[in-house]
Amino acid sequence: MDGVLGLAGANLVSPIILSFVLGLVAALARSDLNFPEAVAKGLSLYLLFAIGFKGGASVAAHGVDVRLVAALLSGIVLSLVLPFIAFVLIRSLATVSVVDAAAVAGHYGSISIVTFVAASSLLTGLGITAEGYMVAVAAAMEAPAILSALWLAAYRSSTADGFGTDLWREILLNGSIVLLLGAFAIGWITGQDGLAEIESFIVAPFKGVLCLFLLDMGLVAGRGLRGSQGLLSPGVVAFGILMPLLGAGAGLAAGLLLGLSLGGVVLLMVLGASASYIAVPAAMRVALPEANPALSLTLSLGVTFPFNLTLGIPLYLMMASAVVVTE
Template sequence: MDTVLTLAADNLLSPLILFFALGVLAALARSDLTIPEAAAKTLSLYLLFAIGFKGGVSVSGHGVDGDLVASMLAGTVLSFSLPFVAFAMLRVTTGLSVVDAAAVAGHYGSISIVTFVAATSVLESAGIASEGYLVAVAAIMEAPAILSALWIAARFSADTGNPVDARDRQGLLREILLNGSIVLLIGSFLIGYITGEDGLVEIESFVVSPFKGVLCLFLLDMGLVAGRGLRSSAKHLRPGLIGFGLLMPVVGAGAGLLGASLVGLSVGGTLLLMTLSASASYIAVPAAMRVALPEANPSIYLTMSLGITFPFNLTVGIPLYLSVARAVGG
């Protein structure tokens, strides 16, 4: 218990969290502090590029083995199945409609790459190694949850209007699988794998040293967005929804722990798979839901994933999951 508290305290006083908190507070105080849209996009591209490249370099050092395939399979199963757990919890504990609950559930099966990046940063600070290929697992976990959410909505709701037809669904899938973030993440991963340590040495000063500083700036922006979302959508946050937003990540992390144990991941890899399973999407899934389930209220799912679950994972979740991963993995 002491370890958890120590880790949580260290984490809370890290620049990453303090910059995120600054953003939230600035937004709640209605400050005019903003990160220009194009700059925020650039920061996000940098983080995807750096995390993908470093993951690829790590895999090039250790080689591709059966664990990679098993991890990707575990990630796919987790992403497909977590929305069903989330949907059942939402229907039991909240008064959300089927469509809203399905949309929220889809977010909790998919992942937040920034939470993943923050977890890798915590691992680096603690000097704990992890399997580099989990970057590819992160990419593969984006989409299956969306299919589960659409299936849930179609199966349990009579009021979803015109269902998404086959051509639209195909177009939607193509957009999800080829969205810029995934292409950059996987592309950088492959380039890192091909070029290996030599490639890393060439661009190390760009992808390694500035990484945490850029992440701080990006988290400042995320804090601003989360704070603005909380300010404008607080009326949607009923106690049941807040409870779900705090409990579901822990449930997801438990499922991730099970998956990591079955695959046999290291302590660092276990933390990353737990974090992926615990995180909720706020980029890919909201866009997909706007196209496929427009009846669902975006204020609910965005505020929950970005305003509740993201800060929870960042501040309390990651240290908690690391403690559990250490206890289980020795």
């Protein structure tokens, strides 16, 4: 447990998370620190491209086989379905608009790369191995949740036919989806050679750009909190803890069906339990600008993220260890 707490502490004081805290504090203190809209959108586009490209390259490096395809399909299904569970849960526990609930649901169907890396580090420290292609599964789970969130926002906000051609065209051709999936396809086609060509652009600067993005997200969230009294109601906080447990349960069931190793099952549970604060906020900023980012970002970064790092990951490992048969 000391190791888990040390890992949690190290991640919570990382430059990435502290950048978000800086933006949040600056906004709450009414600082005039601000990102021009064009710069903020540029950061979002960069992150979407880099995440998609690296995910496609990781699939190309592994090669396509039955186990990979099954794991990818399971991850995609989880990412598509979990937003619907999240949407119903948050609407049941708190008074939240359809658009805000859809945006939150998208965050909880997608994944947190930092939480995934933290869990991977913990497993490595404990000598527990996991399937290498779980990184590709993580990448594949970024975009489907955005589709579900956009569908929920469009369908539940209107009386039009939810399965109409115009609606699906709007969703599938949304700029964020096109960029993320297009970059994934480019990374898959060009593989490691393509990644090597632009590595200096999408690998080395990634964390620095991510710090700037989360600084801006902290500013956005802080301004939203200033104007949203009582945003984190007991029901909203309860959602931020209950939804990861439901997501982890779904990940556990999927991992057992796939026959993954103990490490693979734990990582799939973590993917199901985590909430995005990179890809989905970037997509929601473009696709659902009317949604309140303070709600979804405060939930994902302020409630679910620390819960997963301090209590969730060891809990998921304990649950998986109790049911996964190891040789």
